[in-house]
Amino acid sequence: MAGLPTRVKRELPEKPDVSKNPFSQLFEQKTTAPSHHKEAHWQALLKLGFPHAKHEDWRYTSLNRLLDHTFTLEKKSTVTPEKCGDLALFMVGQSHKLVFIDGHFIASLSEIDEIPYELLKRKQAVPAPVKPEFFLHLTESLSVENLVIRLAAGQKSKKPLYLLHISSGQETSPLKMAHYRHHLLLEPGSEAEVVEHFVSLNTQRHFTGARLTASIGEEARLHHYKLAFENNQSDHFAHNDFVLASRASVHSAHFLLGAALTRHHTSVQLNGEGASASINSLLLPKEMELFDSRTHVEHNQIGCQSRQLHKTMVSKQGTAVFNGMIKVAPKAIQTDAHMINNNLLLNASAQVNTKPQLEIDADDVKCSHGATVGCIDNQQMFYLQSRGITHSQARKMILFAFASELTEGIKLDLVRESVLSRFSERLSEELS
Incomplete structure (x- = not known):
């Protein structure tokens, strides 16, 4: 009869098809006993x-x-001190350097004398994921070592903590895979600068999985930079989780300037009153590369602040994906949260998919989000060329100006110079 609800047959969820999972046999390959x-x-x-x-x-x-x-x-490759020095960003004595090769911590190549951090290798569980997904579980289950890096209450490191990750690849299948798992424990009142640096040992393809979590205590401060500078054959999947206590702060900037396929997640939980977070990123996919960047920020207490600025340039059939979420809990009144995603398409074959989102369950908040997608402004080009600047010089000025809001915010000179050099290298054909 018309108007009566029809009876819908419920189907049981399908079992996962293990045959379509290229990682299905890896857990059995682990040489260490699984926890x-x-x-x-x-x-x-x-x-x-x-x-x-x-x-x-x-x-x-x-x-x-x-x-x-x-x-x-596979087991770690051998890297000489001279080769490690060539790949490193900081010279000897300029940082507290921890070197990881193919997922393994290499003490002999690290600089751990008089380091203010306590390094703990633990097999027990680390903080639960803020927003779990497939590749997060992959890194958690396959990482060889879980390194806990602790900075005691009130301590302020005079040098940056430099985490150098060197991954090697091979031409033939099966391809090499490495997973890196670190946890930062910043106790109340401490302050740290941390640089994550990912590089390739050779030009061959490899898979990198990385997961960095940080527990930031009351009134502690973290300045974090991530440089993903791997070769253009590799795959890079990473997750960063930051959990903040009262009046704690984190500034995190990601420069994803390498790899054929990149997917990077940043999740933040503002769990203490007055906590603040600044999350920025710069992406430059080109030549069929795909870069996917995602953020998830939870405001869970009163009076917290977050700022996000994400910029992307896409050229030569490259693809960029951005997905950002700001969630405001019912009790998180006086929240101040803003997120913007700016995208610049350098030619007709470039592609961007962007989706900034808000979920607000509280009153008395200031929240905004937005996204822009465009090309180089012809009027800007005309203005510069009318003042005697060549076409290539004008184009270079516009591109570097687009990124300058992020690069000028880098406090460490060597990091800023490295980012600008890598940025210029990847844009060399666009600027010629």
Whole structure:
């Protein structure tokens, strides 16, 4: 009869198709005995199944290139001190350097004398993920070492903590895979500068999984920079989680300027009153590369502040994806949160997909979000050329000016110079 509800047959969820998961056999390859923590993450990974385009979070990020190969967890490559010095950003004595090769901590190449941090290798569980997903579980379950880096209450490190990650690849299948897992523990009143640097040992393809979490105590401060400068054959999947106590602050800037396929998550929980976070990023995909950047910021207490600025330049059939979420809990009144995503398309074949979002469950808040997508302004080009500046010089000025709001905010000179050099290198053909 018309008007009566029809009876819908409920279908049981499909079991994950392990055959379509290129990582399905890796857990059994591990040489160390799996802990309960890693076993739980592996089971969660199997339950989720390998991501595909039907999932909303993967709608614009194709993983087909991962399905074309199998992967292996091989032992670390040998890197000489001279080669490590060539790949490093800081010279000897300029930082507290921790070197990791293919997922393993290498004490002999590190600078740990008189380091103010306590380094703890722990197998027990570290803080729960803010926003878990497939590749987060992959890194948690397959990482060789979980390194806890602790800075005692009231301590302020005079040198930056430099985390150098060197991954090697190979031409033939199975391809090499390395996972890095670190946890920063900043106790109340401490202050630290941390630089994550990811480089490739050679030009061959490899897979890098990385996860950095940080517990930031009351009135502690963290300045964090991530430089993803791997070769243009590699795959890079990373997650950064920051959990803040009262009046704590974090400034985190990500410069994703390498790899064929990059997906980077930044999640923040403002769990203490008056906590603040600044999350910035600069992406430059080109030549069929795909860079996917995602942020998830939770305001869970009164009077917290967050600022986000994400900029992307896309050229030569490159693709960029941005997905940002700001969530305001019911009790998080007097929240002040803003997020902007600016995108610049350098030619007709470049593509951007952007989705900034707000979920607000509280009154008395100031929240805003927005996104822009455009090309180089012809009027700007005409203005500069009319003053005697050549076309290539004018184009270079506009591109560097677009990125300057982020690069000028880098306090460490060597980091800023490295970012600008890498930025110029990747734009060399656009600027010629």
